[in-house]
Amino acid sequence: MKFSSKSRELSIDEANAFGEELDALRKETIASLGKKDADYIYAVRNFVRYSEIAGRSSLMLGWLPPFWLAGTALLGVSKIVENMELGHNVIHGQYDWMNDPTLRGSTYEWDHPCPSENWRHTHNFMHHTYTNVRGMDHDIGYGALRLFPEQKWEPRFALNPLVAAFLAVTFEWTLSLQPLELEKLISKEKSFSQVREEFAIIAAKMRKQLVKDYAFFPLLAGPMFLPVITGNAVANVIRNLWTFGIIFCGHFTEDVETFPIEILDNESRGQWYLRQLHGSGNLKGGKAFHLMSGNLSHQIEHHMFPDIPGARYAEMSVKVREICQRYGQHYNTGRFTKQFSQVVGRIFKYALPFGKKVESVVSNVSPISTIGKKLSNSVIEKNAA
Numbered sequence: 357m358k359f360s361s362k363s364r365e366l367s368i369d370e371a372n373a374f375g376e377e378l379d380a381l382r383k384e385t386i387a388s389l390g391k392k393d394a395d396y397i398y399a400v401r402n403f404v405r406y407s408e409i410a411g412r413s414s415l416m417l418g419w420l421p422p423f424w425l426a427g428t429a430l431l432g433v434s435k436i437v438e439n440m441e442l443g444h445n446v447i448h449g450q451y452d453w454m455n456d457p458t459l460r461g462s463t464y465e466w467d468h469p470c471p472s473e474n475w476r477h478t479h480n481f482m483h484h485t486y487t488n489v490r491g492m493d494h495d496i497g498y499g500a501l502r503l504f505p506e507q508k509w510e511p512r513f514a515l516n517p518l519v520a521a522f523l524a525v526t527f528e529w530t531l532s533l534q535p536l537e538l539e540k541l542i543s544k545e546k547s548f549s550q551v552r553e554e555f556a557i558i559a560a561k562m563r564k565q566l567v568k569d570y571a572f573f574p575l576l577a578g579p580m581f582l583p584v585i586t587g588n589a590v591a592n593v594i595r596n597l598w599t600f601g602i603i604f605c606g607h608f609t610e611d612v613e614t615f616p617i618e619i620l621d622n623e624s625r626g627q628w629y630l631r632q633l634h635g636s637g638n639l640k641g642g643k644a645f646h647l648m649s650g651n652l653s654h655q656i657e658h659h660m661f662p663d664i665p666g667a668r669y670a671e672m673s674v675k676v677r678e679i680c681q682r683y684g685q686h687y688n689t690g691r692f693t694k695q696f697s698q699v700v701g702r703i704f705k706y707a708l709p710f711g712k713k714v715e716s717v718v719s720n721v722s723p724i725s726t727i728g729k730k731l732s733n734s735v736i737e738k739n740a741a
Contacts, residue, residue: 364684375626440650606655
């Protein structure tokens with residue numbers, strides 16, 4: 357089985373052995389989950405709550421230095437950790453084993469304009485089942501960017517850099533619109549009436565978030581209305597820029613690959629692990645960096661073990677990397693500056709009409725195709741955690 361030129365081609369038997377070693381690591385980690393992991397996620401939740409209270413309280417003091425800057429920064433950090441280490445990971449069901457109804461993945465609602473119900477479908481199911489499979493995984497460019505040569509070039513992709521900058525600043529809002537697949541309006545695959553109907557649940561969640569940050573707390577502040585509303589806006593932009601950077605580094609660095617839909621046909625567990633490995637990129641950093649990234653700095657491990665608590669990825673990554681080395685598989689990792697520079701390079705490079713022409717394109721990702729429908733049940737049975 358061949359992936360990038362940086363990795364050795366594996367036979368079917370080798371791929372199966374590769375998968376068995378990773379399955380063994382998964383089982384070992386699950387067996388060791390306990391009080392330490394529960395205490396950790398409760399501590400994270402408390403941090404989110406108290407940092408939000410501290411941030412919003414500081415903003416109530418107005419422009420007085422250093423309260424506005426401190427309040428904005430604290431609120432931004434609180435939003436980042438809530439979305440990435442708490443919300444994202446809980447929605448994946450990483451803490452379902454605790455049997456705490458407040459941390460149940462199927463019902464948790466996070467502090468984000470994207471309804472958790474939508475996220476569980478577009479992210480937990482579609483992205484993690486069909487990771488980087490062209491025509492199936494809408495996260496490849498989000499229907500807005502061309503980031504791989506296999507994507508068919510269209511004139512709109514000439515605006516890649518501007519669109520990427522817009523996405524970075526507004527990431528929480530634009531990500532919430534992902535389920536609408538608005539690019540299909542351009543291709544006439546969807547009508548405005550369809551989009552309007554699908555937008556109803558998103559609009560309800562967006563209104564809730566807008567009222568919270570741009571009406572309730574600013575009005576509660578009375579004469580400090582302006583410092584509070586601007587602080588909230590800047591905190592949201594801080595969260596958006598950071599989230600954009602982490603997510604794009606995990607999915608769109610130079611060594612990340614995409615795959616044809618045929619790869620799903622008779623895909624074994626070991627081959628599924630290989631697809632996760634070669635469709636991901638990690639980031640090096642310390643404990644605080646990993647916390648702030650929701651441990652998505654270990655994107656390889658997250659794609660391999662999406663329902664294992666993210667706080668375990670650092671220790672698992674040591675073993676994963678060792679397994680990859682023994683099987684001659686490239687383990688894509690680097691500092692944020694290195695990985696993000698590669699992301700920026702992709703954004704500019706594929707704005708130009710260069711690259712391969714293929715039948716299965718990502719720019720207009722359709723719902724599960726006929727072949728995808730045939731494959732989906734077997735893929736889920738073999739690979740669902």
